[in-house]
Amino acid sequence: MQTQHTVNGTFLHKVVNSEGLKRPSMAIHCLHHLIHRYLSATLPEDARIATGSNTPIIVYLSRHRTGDVFQHDIERHFSITRSTASRVLTRMEAKGLIKREEVAQDKRLRKISLTDKSWGIVEQLRENASHMEETLLEGLSETQIKQLLQALATMRKNLISTGLVGTHRDQHSREKPQLGAVGEKNDSTTHELQPEAGI
Numbered sequence: 001m002q003t004q005h006t007v008n009g010t011f012l013h014k015v016v017n018s019e020g021l022k023r024p025s026m027a028i029h030c031l032h033h034l035i036h037r038y039l040s041a042t043l044p045e046d047a048r049i050a051t052g053s054n055t056p057i058i059v060y061l062s063r064h065r066t067g068d069v070f071q072h073d074i075e076r077h078f079s080i081t082r083s084t085a086s087r088v089l090t091r092m093e094a095k096g097l098i099k100r101e102e103v104a105q106d107k108r109l110r111k112i113s114l115t116d117k118s119w120g121i122v123e124q125l126r127e128n129a130s131h132m133e134e135t136l137l138e139g140l141s142e143t144q145i146k147q148l149l150q151a152l153a154t155m156r157k158n159l160i161s162t163g164l165v166g167t168h169r170d171q172h173s174r175e176k177p178q179l180g181a182v183g184e185k186n187d188s189t190t191h192e193l194q195p196e197a198g199i
Contacts (some may be wrong), residue, residue, distance in 0.1 A: 024155070036046075038132055047124040049095055049117075053088050055125060058097065058138065061114050062122045068103065069112045 029142045040052060050058055060077060061069055075085045089112065097118045100110040114122070137145060160166035 028152075028155075035132065035136065038135070039128060042128055042131065044124045044128065047128075050097060050121050050125075054095075054097060055121075057088065057092065058114065058118050058121060061098070061112065061123065062119070065074055066112070070109050071112065074112070114146045 004044055014110060036052065039055075056078065060074070064073075071082070071085050071089060074080070074089065078085075089098065089100070093100060096115055098112055098114050103109050103111050133140055140148070156166075
């Protein structure tokens with residue numbers, strides 16, 4: 001069902017679906033949480049040491065295995081604060097998921113890489129994400145998927161063009177609210193670090 005609303009002389013079309021979602025942003029928000037919950041529910045038992053805030057970092061490090069990755073790279077890629085990145089990486093190191101090593105050219109920098117334990121988890125995450133992707137896109141044609149990706153890219157570009165988000169300078173503008181992570185009730189990074197399905 002469609003209804004028209006006038007705001008400052010402009011007609012806004014609001015599409016209301018069967019779940020009562022009136023705005024695309026609300027639908028995207030809900031879908032994001034469903035994806036996160038699905039990936040958590042289907043995660044193999046021996047990979048659960050990597051909580052919701054750990055898995056995106058593990059995936060990121062696996063994709064950049066041939067280069068040096070430092071904490072500031074994690075901060076920039078996930079748009080998180082320095083304190084948040086430091087907290088998460090310290091926990092991951094304590095779990096044996098990553099190792100941090102000094103680099104010869106600058107003793108202040110510590111290169112981050114995956115441990116053997118994490119490389120075993122990567123394979124399980126890849127298989128789990130592949131199954132999720134198949135379920136998520138079931139019933140959609142190749143054309144529909146392409147149009148969806150184009151629409152999402154445009155929406156992302158629109159937000160970034162404001163200069164308020166998606167830039168390095170907004171990472172330290174404020175601390176994020178405390179949101180519980182899978183297996184870590186006070187981990188604030190579950191929704192800051194977005195799951196990367198295409199492992």
